[in-house]
Amino acid sequence: MAESSGTGRLNRRSLFGGAAAAAGAAGIGWGAVTLGDRQTGDSNDPTAAATEPFYGEHQAGIETAPPTHAAFIGFDLRPGTDRDDIIGILKIWTDDAARLTQGRPALADTEPELAQRPARLTVTVGLGPRVFTVAGLPQHRPSWLRPLPPFDIDRLEPAWNDGDLMLQVCADEATTVSHAVRVLGKNVASLVSVRWVQRGFRNVAPGQTPRNLMGQVDGTVNIAPGTPDFAELVWDDGRAHPWLTGGTSLVLRRIAMTLDTWDEIDREGRELTVGRTLADGAPLTGSRELDEPDFTAVDAHGIAVIPQSSHIARAHHTSDRERFLRRGYNYDDAPPPGQTSNSGLLFAAFQRDVDAQYLPVQQRLAAFDALNVWTTPIGSAVFVIPPGVRSPGRYLGQTLFES
Amino acid sequence: MAESSGTGRLNRRSLFGGAAAAAGAAGIGWGAVTLGDRQTGDSNDPTAAATEPFYGEHQAGIETAPPTHAAFIGFDLRPGTDRDDIIGILKIWTDDAARLTQGRPALADTEPELAQRPARLTVTVGLGPRVFTVAGLPQHRPSWLRPLPPFDIDRLEPAWNDGDLMLQVCADEATTVSHAVRVLGKNVASLVSVRWVQRGFRNVAPGQTPRNLMGQVDGTVNIAPGTPDFAELVWDDGRAHPWLTGGTSLVLRRIAMTLDTWDEIDREGRELTVGRTLADGAPLTGSRELDEPDFTAVDAHGIAVIPQSSHIARAHHTSDRERFLRRGYNYDDAPPPGQTSNSGLLFAAFQRDVDAQYLPVQQRLAAFDALNVWTTPIGSAVFVIPPGVRSPGRYLGQTLFES
Numbered sequence: 121m122a123e124s125s126g127t128g129r130l131n132r133r134s135l136f137g138g139a140a141a142a143a144g145a146a147g148i149g150w151g152a153v154t155l156g157d158r159q160t161g162d163s164n165d166p167t168a169a170a171t172e173p174f175y176g177e178h179q180a181g182i183e184t185a186p187p188t189h190a191a192f193i194g195f196d197l198r199p200g201t202d203r204d205d206i207i208g209i210l211k212i213w214t215d216d217a218a219r220l221t222q223g224r225p226a227l228a229d230t231e232p233e234l235a236q237r238p239a240r241l242t243v244t245v246g247l248g249p250r251v252f253t254v255a256g257l258p259q260h261r262p263s264w265l266r267p268l269p270p271f272d273i274d275r276l277e278p279a280w281n282d283g284d285l286m287l288q289v290c291a292d293e294a295t296t297v298s299h300a301v302r303v304l305g306k307n308v309a310s311l312v313s314v315r316w317v318q319r320g321f322r323n324v325a326p327g328q329t330p331r332n333l334m335g336q337v338d339g340t341v342n343i344a345p346g347t348p349d350f351a352e353l354v355w356d357d358g359r360a361h362p363w364l365t366g367g368t369s370l371v372l373r374r375i376a377m378t379l380d381t382w383d384e385i386d387r388e389g390r391e392l393t394v395g396r397t398l399a400d401g402a403p404l405t406g407s408r409e410l411d412e413p414d415f416t417a418v419d420a421h422g423i424a425v426i427p428q429s430s431h432i433a434r435a436h437h438t439s440d441r442e443r444f445l446r447r448g449y450n451y452d453d454a455p456p457p458g459q460t461s462n463s464g465l466l467f468a469a470f471q472r473d474v475d476a477q478y479l480p481v482q483q484r485l486a487a488f489d490a491l492n493v494w495t496t497p498i499g500s501a502v503f504v505i506p507p508g509v510r511s512p513g514r515y516l517g518q519t520l521f522e523s
Numbered sequence: 524m525a526e527s528s529g530t531g532r533l534n535r536r537s538l539f540g541g542a543a544a545a546a547g548a549a550g551i552g553w554g555a556v557t558l559g560d561r562q563t564g565d566s567n568d569p570t571a572a573a574t575e576p577f578y579g580e581h582q583a584g585i586e587t588a589p590p591t592h593a594a595f596i597g598f599d600l601r602p603g604t605d606r607d608d609i610i611g612i613l614k615i616w617t618d619d620a621a622r623l624t625q626g627r628p629a630l631a632d633t634e635p636e637l638a639q640r641p642a643r644l645t646v647t648v649g650l651g652p653r654v655f656t657v658a659g660l661p662q663h664r665p666s667w668l669r670p671l672p673p674f675d676i677d678r679l680e681p682a683w684n685d686g687d688l689m690l691q692v693c694a695d696e697a698t699t700v701s702h703a704v705r706v707l708g709k710n711v712a713s714l715v716s717v718r719w720v721q722r723g724f725r726n727v728a729p730g731q732t733p734r735n736l737m738g739q740v741d742g743t744v745n746i747a748p749g750t751p752d753f754a755e756l757v758w759d760d761g762r763a764h765p766w767l768t769g770g771t772s773l774v775l776r777r778i779a780m781t782l783d784t785w786d787e788i789d790r791e792g793r794e795l796t797v798g799r800t801l802a803d804g805a806p807l808t809g810s811r812e813l814d815e816p817d818f819t820a821v822d823a824h825g826i827a828v829i830p831q832s833s834h835i836a837r838a839h840h841t842s843d844r845e846r847f848l849r850r851g852y853n854y855d856d857a858p859p860p861g862q863t864s865n866s867g868l869l870f871a872a873f874q875r876d877v878d879a880q881y882l883p884v885q886q887r888l889a890a891f892d893a894l895n896v897w898t899t900p901i902g903s904a905v906f907v908i909p910p911g912v913r914s915p916g917r918y919l920g921q922t923l924f925e926s
Contacts, residue, residue: 231738335634
């Protein structure tokens with residue numbers, strides 16, 4: 121056992137010798153041994169070894185095909201933190217994310233082996249409104265960066281709202297997500313407190329839109345990376361705020377599903393509520409999921425085939441500018457005492473301009489959407505997503521602090 | 524849109540016509556349309572389409588290679604339930620599990636499409652001590668079926684303890700687990716209340732033992748299906764209780780990990796605490812994970828290479844009869860306010876005889892295990908796992924109620 125002789129013997133003695141408790145404490149601060157920068161991914165396991173690029177014009181986790189697991193974490197800056205602290209946090213997260221996403225341990229990673237399965241890990245960082253106040257940069261805050269206006273359908277619980285900083289951590293393995301969340305959180309724990317943690321999951325099958333826990337194909341109408349409109353709808357062009365070029369915004373809504381009453385609705389009632397078939401998500405005027413819904417079609421009795429109150433009729437963009445990227449996850453937490461389910465949707469929408477793209481759709485849905493009977497927004501937060509880190513040596517959000 | 528004419532028109536009218544609210548309620552009770560018994564699995568997606576057999580001498584979910592996701596649900600019988608109610612629950616669960624595990628919707632499944640991805644779903648049913656009292660069958664209760672004795676290390680929270688009935692639901696997709704848990708729970712909701720829900724996950728890589736959230740390879744010492752000892756250690760032979768032939772027991776311990784203080788221990792300290800290397804889980808006296816630890820080896824200074832207080836030294840069975848099947852999962856829930864992590868292990872142990880196999884090991888660990896500083900049992904439950912259902916027409920636990 122040559123590897124644990126030498127200084128190790130002292131360590132062993134201190135932990136397990138006669139004066140175990142006192143000497144054990146002396147072991148603190150010797151520092152964790154990391155695996156260094158070696159690529160340690162498990163190349164025999166393609167899912168575990170797969171990586172998504174970290175550096176680029178945009179942050180990862182937006183164009184990236186959504187992995188099976190996600191965690192969204194909202195943080196509050198602790199009292200007394202300042203501009204330099206925010207920069208420090210962003211530098212640490214940049215370094216951590218650059219390593220972890222490539223299957224390498226973070227600096228001083230105390231569980232370096234848990235970094236060996238990146239499993240398409242992405243880390244996406246967002247800033248809340250207060251960052252601009254604390255950092256003394258109110259003039260650089262996008263006008264849409266503020267809590268959404270209240271909607272009648274909202275039953276927001278403060279525990280799920282807002283936040284000064286946000287991490288979206290996604291991967292195809294839950295352990296990978298847990299390790300990354302732990303590393304990213306603890307390395308800045310002296311500067312921030314955790315406001316909320318929201319974990320979600322989705323099925324991933326090639327060419328298939330996943331289903332939510334109401335059983336619906338969810339997310340059919342979406343904008344796909346590589347399409348002509350994607351860049352225009354998602355990525356900021358820097359016109360209002362040059363620092364934000366290549367960035368975007370995230371609206372995260374926690375939408376509870378009342379499955380007990382949803383269960384009371386029969387299959388056709390459900391399809392008319394949504395405007396799509398349950399079997400394959402085709403609009404009620406079509407035969408395939410991706411068919412364009414015909415909101416003008418009526419049946420022999422003159423009744424709209426897709427009810428005007430249906431979810432897809434209300435959610436449908438009235439102009440091409442109202443579209444946004446949906447990248448949602450199901451959630452299913454332990455139910456509170458006396459209840460059978462605690463399930464719903466982490467609705468994550470990315471768009472260049474919250475006011476111009478997201479809000480009009482949300483306002484129509486809030487005003488009337490047949491689905492509202494069974495879905496309730498219980499959390500709401502808006503973040504600006506800074507552009508990506510173009511090269512090593514730079515950090516997330518640097519363009520903001522240099523502007 | 525031929526499929527929604529006919530009776531559907533009435534339904535549509537009732538939901539979306541002038542008297543929407545009142546007529547909508549009339550739609551309740553028309554019953555959900557199911558997909559019937561057609562095999563609807565997605566054969567283009569091998570992970571999603573994979574199934575584990577339901578019928579057999581033993582329940583599935585024990586010998587079955589552990590999938591990536593698990594949920595354990597503890598239920599209490601509602602006041603006033605009796606023997607017939609318990610039989611009713613077990614019949615419903617048998618029918619639900621026989622269908623869902625094979626990729627078919629449950630009877631009157633309101634989200635039949637969510638059954639299309641069985642993803643190696645297994646459903647394992649356990650009975651708590653009170654079932655034998657309520658059913659008037661105290662003479663058939665195994666002697667070991669009772670709460671574990673208290674241990675000094677325990678900080679049990681009643682919310683995670685005990686239960687009258689237990690479901691273990693495992694699959695390789697989280698949505699599949701959620702759907703199955705929902706179906707199984709709601710179909711018996713009038714007879715039981717949910718006591719606790721514990722969700723977990725683990726990596727699955729061929730030939731690799733997964734790691735826990737402390738970073739350790741966890742579960743090396745285990746008994747594998749197909750080995751000569753497995754049947755003798757896990758499956759009841761019916762000697763004490765003929766009805767239990769082919770059954771077993773489950774001990775479920777919820778073990779919280781104090782990662783904040785674990786972080787303060789350096790790498791060698793951690794290895795000495797566990798008795799294994801972090802890199803590959805080899806015992807400190809060996810070079811490969813599966814090497815047999817040599818608890819007698821000493822270094823040049825006469826100090827044990829594997830400390831006597833280390834986890835593997837304390838956990839090691841002192842006789843072959845003390846072994847059991849470990850089938851644990853990591854958990855990582857949202858932390859309570861002010862904390863950074865809420866993580867740990869759902870330690871699930873299957874054995875023929877809790878008193879003879881599990882208890883001696885647990886007693887040694889509780890008396891002293893170097894790991895106890897960073898791990899705390901906060902939940903504990905024991906269940907008897909009835910034998911499997913050998914053929915259609917029979918139900919889980921039938922041998923008990925016929926004996």
